[in-house]
Amino acid sequence: MADAKCATGKCEDKTITYEAVKAIADNILSRIKVKPVIGIICGSGLGSLTEAITNAQNIDYKDIPGFPVSTVPGHAGRLVIGMLEGLPVLAMQGRFHYYEGYPLVKCSLPVRVMKVMGIEYLMVTNAAGGINPTYKVGDIMLIRDHINFVGFSGNSPLRGPNDDRLGPRFPPMTDAYNPALITRALSVAKEMGIPDVVKVGTYCFLGGPNYETIAECKMLHTCGVDAVGMSTAHEVVVAQHCGLKVFAFSLITNKSSLDYEKKEYANHAEVVAVGKSRESTCRELMCRMIKSIAAERGSSGSADCGCTT
Numbered sequence: 001m002a003d004a005k006c007a008t009g010k011c012e013d014k015t016i017t018y019e020a021v022k023a024i025a026d027n028i029l030s031r032i033k034v035k036p037v038i039g040i041i042c043g044s045g046l047g048s049l050t051e052a053i054t055n056a057q058n059i060d061y062k063d064i065p066g067f068p069v070s071t072v073p074g075h076a077g078r079l080v081i082g083m084l085e086g087l088p089v090l091a092m093q094g095r096f097h098y099y100e101g102y103p104l105v106k107c108s109l110p111v112r113v114m115k116v117m118g119i120e121y122l123m124v125t126n127a128a129g130g131i132n133p134t135y136k137v138g139d140i141m142l143i144r145d146h147i148n149f150v151g152f153s154g155n156s157p158l159r160g161p162n163d164d165r166l167g168p169r170f171p172p173m174t175d176a177y178n179p180a181l182i183t184r185a186l187s188v189a190k191e192m193g194i195p196d197v198v199k200v201g202t203y204c205f206l207g208g209p210n211y212e213t214i215a216e217c218k219m220l221h222t223c224g225v226d227a228v229g230m231s232t233a234h235e236v237v238v239a240q241h242c243g244l245k246v247f248a249f250s251l252i253t254n255k256s257s258l259d260y261e262k263k264e265y266a267n268h269a270e271v272v273a274v275g276k277s278r279e280s281t282c283r284e285l286m287c288r289m290i291k292s293i294a295a296e297r298g299s300s301g302s303a304d305c306g307c308t309t
């Protein structure tokens with residue numbers, strides 16, 4: 001895959017060219033039977049969101065030239081392409097995290113591939129620690145906004161030469177999480193009878209892979225963070241840059257410690273286990289959102305949401 005050098009030639013992260021993104025998009029499109037409209041990124045323990053996809057075709061990341069491969073337990077490492085609630089979708093069972101060693105431009109490469117394939121909506125999920133003390137394990141937080149701590153130092157997937165075919169040099173991040181989709185998700189939560197479980201809040205992206213100290217959690221709380229994780233923000237920055245409509249939610253898999261008297265010890269096995277225990281609810285929320293988008297677009301979703309618990 002051809003990588004372009006940054007202007008000074010000294011950038012540690014190389015820019016991935018439009019041509020390289022298009023080559024990957026064309027490779028995938030040449031192997032699948034539908035043209036996806038919605039892209040889905042499944043978070044830790046949430047890969048089974050894809051089980052409701054019908055006429056599914058699977059493509060392992062390792063079989064896509066130029067695509068990274070997943071290295072994290074709970075991230076299978078394949079694309080699942082097919083129909084969901086009347087719309088063609090492409091789902092990623094496994095994402096790429098900065099802590100795996102990939103530069104952010106590579107972590108978010110699949111989002112650009114989705115855009116060049118013609119995808120219009122990006123639905124992102126993740127597992128996150130609950131900083132907001134009112135949140136409980138198993139709650140679902142609709143992401144209204146994010147704090148991108150990794151980006152504060154200039155570490156951005158948009159760093160390097162900008163190709164206007166992928167988006168503008170200086171994209172705004174206001175409404176990066178589509179407000180209309182959040183409003184719709186709140187209605188969906190009511191329909192599902194889970195309004196108390198579904199919150200709206202701010203997600204914070206830290207580099208990981210360690211979980212937070214208690215002092216860090218206290219600081220994040222002061223900063224207005226509701227949930228903390230190790231993904232999503234860089235994907236959404238790229239999605240907003242290239243003009244995808246984004247809907248995202250965090251599954252609260254553990255409570256973050258804000259108090260030395262009530263210590264919590266986060267671990268990945270627990271994160272994945274909580275993901276599994278909440279998979280049917282998360283899947284139903286996702287399916288109902290897609291069904292409503294299908295209805296809005298005039299595509300016929302199935303009469304019943306095929307994902308009910």
Ligand SMILES: O=P(O)(O)O[C@@H]1C[C@H](O)[C@@H](CO)O1
Pocket residue numbers: 042043044072095097125126127128208229230231232267268271
């Ligand atoms: O891929 P996500 O953001 O859902 O995964 C979270 C962050 C880490 O990868 C992992 C930590 O348990 O879960």
Ligand SMILES: Nc1nc2[nH]cnc2c(=O)[nH]1
Pocket residue numbers: 127128129130206208210211212228229230253254255256266271
């Ligand atoms: N950074 C971070 N990521 C997580 N992913 C799931 N839980 C957590 C957490 O508590 N902190």
